[in-house]
Amino acid sequence: MSDHIEVDVLVAGAGACGLIAALRARELGARVAVLEKFDRFAGNTVLSCGSIPAAGTRMQREAGITDSVQSMVDDIERVSGRHDASGLIRPIVERSAELVEWLVDHCGAEVKLYTNYKHVGHSIPRLHTQPSGQGLELVNSLAAAAARDGIDIAFGNPVQSLIVDASGAVTGAHVGAGNETYTVSAGKTILATNGYGANRALLREFCPEIADAQYFGAPTAEGEAVQWGRAIGAAVGNTGAYQAHASVAYPHGELLTWSAAEKGACYVNRQGLRFGNENIGYSGFGALVMAQGNEAYAIYDSRIRDYVAHYQQTYKALVDMGGAREAASVSELAALTGIDPANLEKTLATYNQAARGEIADPFGRRDFGMAPLQPPFVVTRVGAALFHTQGGLMVDAGARVLRPGNAPIPNLFAGGGAAVGLSGLRGGNGYVSGNGLLTATVLGYVAGENCARELGY
Ligand SMILES: Cc1cc2nc3c(=O)[nH]c(=O)nc-3n(C[C@H](O)[C@H](O)[C@H](O)COP(=O)(O)OP(=O)(O)OC[C@H]3O[C@@H](n4cnc5c(N)ncnc54)[C@H](O)[C@@H]3O)c2cc1C
Structure with missing residues (x-):
């Protein structure tokens, strides 16, 4: 040259x-x-x-x-x-x-x-x-x-x-x-x-x-x-601005698209407790996941999984590699993940009540997509990550x-x-x-x- x-x-x-x-x-x-x-x-x-x-x-x-x-x-x-x-x-x-x-x-x-x-x-x-x-x-x-x-x-x-x-x-x-x-x-x-x-x-x-x-x-x-x-x-x-993402599947390292949250998934920590309003979006929610020790669980159901997989190839790839595990009941879901079963039962019951409009969501969520959630449930373990600076x-x-x-x-x-x-x-x-x-x-x-x-x- x-x-x-x-x-x-x-x-x-x-x-x-x-x-x-x-x-x-x-x-x-x-x-x-x-x-x-x-x-x-x-x-x-x-x-x-x-x-x-x-x-x-x-x-x-x-x-x-x-x-x-x-x-x-x-x-x-x-x-x-x-x-x-x-x-x-x-x-x-x-x-x-x-x-x-x-x-x-x-x-x-x-x-x-x-x-x-x-x-x-x-x-x-x-x-x-x-x-x-x-x-x-x-x-x-x-x-x-x-x-x-x-x-x-x-x-x-x-x-x-x-x-x-x-x-x-x-x-x-x-x-x-x-x-x-x-x-x-x-x-x-x-x-x-x-x-x-x-x-x-x-x-x-x-x-x-x-x-x-x-x-x-x-x-x-x-x-x-x-x-x-x-x-x-x-x-x-x-x-000082950046885009984070609350939902990188662990241990797969693939993105769990936020579309699952938009369509009704809620996020809980290892204790089985929700810790924020998922409607704020993947970037803002990233800091909340970090505050849980960077360990959280997206809980949704098979209807949401199938709907999102139909439209998003990358999510389908995560499903195909076992990143969206299915459980027939809440207790099975808890056993699968090690999440506290009693808390998880209570959390999902409250979330579903809010999704049905029977109570105000304790975290202020207003848009519930396809929720209330119903069996079979689906879970993906996630952590947060930095995507790019702004x-x-x-x-x-x-x-x-x-x-x-x-x-x-x-x-x-x-x-x-x-x-x-x-x-x-x-x-x-x-x-x-x-x-x-x-x-x-x-x-x-x-x-x-x-x-x-x-x-x-
Ligand atoms: C997983 C993920 C998903 C995302 N999804 C979306 C989305 O759907 N929608 C959206 O709006 N944003 C999304 N983003 C953000 C988006 O990707 C970026 O904002 C955008 O691609 C930035 O484009 P760019 O051209 O500035 O940078 P880049 O696409 O990173 O291109 C910069 C190029 O410059 C080169 N370069 C660097 N230094 C030098 C050098 N010294 N000399 C010569 N070349 C150099 C790099 O090698 C690179 O090829 C996502 C980010 C990630 C990580």
Whole structure:
């Protein structure tokens, strides 16, 4: 490889954000290079369920669902509260429908709307995913579109640092490892390297309460964007926020989808006691599971198991590997798990009374899905985990990286996990389903577009 390369747009990272940014910039005419640290697609997008929230898509109209930008903004704000990037929510939501339709029309992705679940925080079905429910399928579609458009993805080429000229403008990057390094000069640089979920030192600095938890995301999320940005005077925001998940099946290490909770599962600890309102969602509930010694049991029934398995392949895989054990009665359920039988009997009786509307739920749960639960019961043992961080480089609605005071750093853009998220200032309670891919996809799209336009394409 030459020790110096020139492109219009350098994209660091080949996840949803980077691939979409590259495709959009190329579509408008720019010459693009994508540099990927790993030797294959290996970021969080690949691991994800690929669910992208969007308001007002044609898929929603075809399903007879009326949605609006205002409704989606309200849903995100209700859960996130005020935070460093509150001003980004509306402009991102405004481009979300265009983005999802572009994924189908320009990138050839297959996208379907989830109508069987509303998903955490959303008042209307607006999560769009791939037929398999796996982000890998989205990445494969984007990779095929990139090959079609002649976009090179240089695997095994980590960006090491940014090059900045005397005026403070970014002019490219140093790339490579060890003695094998070279420089890329670029008119515009887009940081799409995700967050710092795999960087324990940054986790300890920004969100210490989750720093020692099991990490369920990609090992590639090592926080380079935040480090490069801070080194050249970029502002960071919402750095204490993250998405946790309350429901990683133990010992299988597979996700027990929160759809089971939405459809009626309740969570108990080893003593057979519930310890929170499952309606707050998988991210906020994660801290509650941690507080039980990271050992909890999702209790549901065979109707819920079969319903969810019918729609979600990854959950079906968990069932197939024995991660959803069945019991004919509550006492059998207790014997199977070692949960205190008398408490479990009482807890489930109370839960079912609340589900039937006979009493108020002691934890404030209002939506019970298919509950009351009935035999045969099903149980999955779970623990909580950190999925991905939601803080990062402050950007404007055009994905331009900002200094404190909001002046953009010339030529530098960021999106996805590298940029500030929309999930509150700190903790896991502010995360609405799909916030991760919402900023990855829309900010990637906007970054690619603005890079091309600012370069005169
Ligand atoms: C199990 C799981 C399920 C999830 N499900 C969903 C979901 O359904 N919906 C949703 O909205 N969110 C979901 N998320 C979150 C979502 O996956 C992320 O928010 C999103 O994928 C981030 O996209 P990205 O492009 O920013 O990062 P990534 O997809 O991680 O891509 C970043 C890329 O940058 C590369 N990179 C890193 N450093 C460098 C460097 N120095 N030089 C070059 N390349 C570099 C990495 O190797 C990686 O390929 C889930 C997360 C997990 C862990």
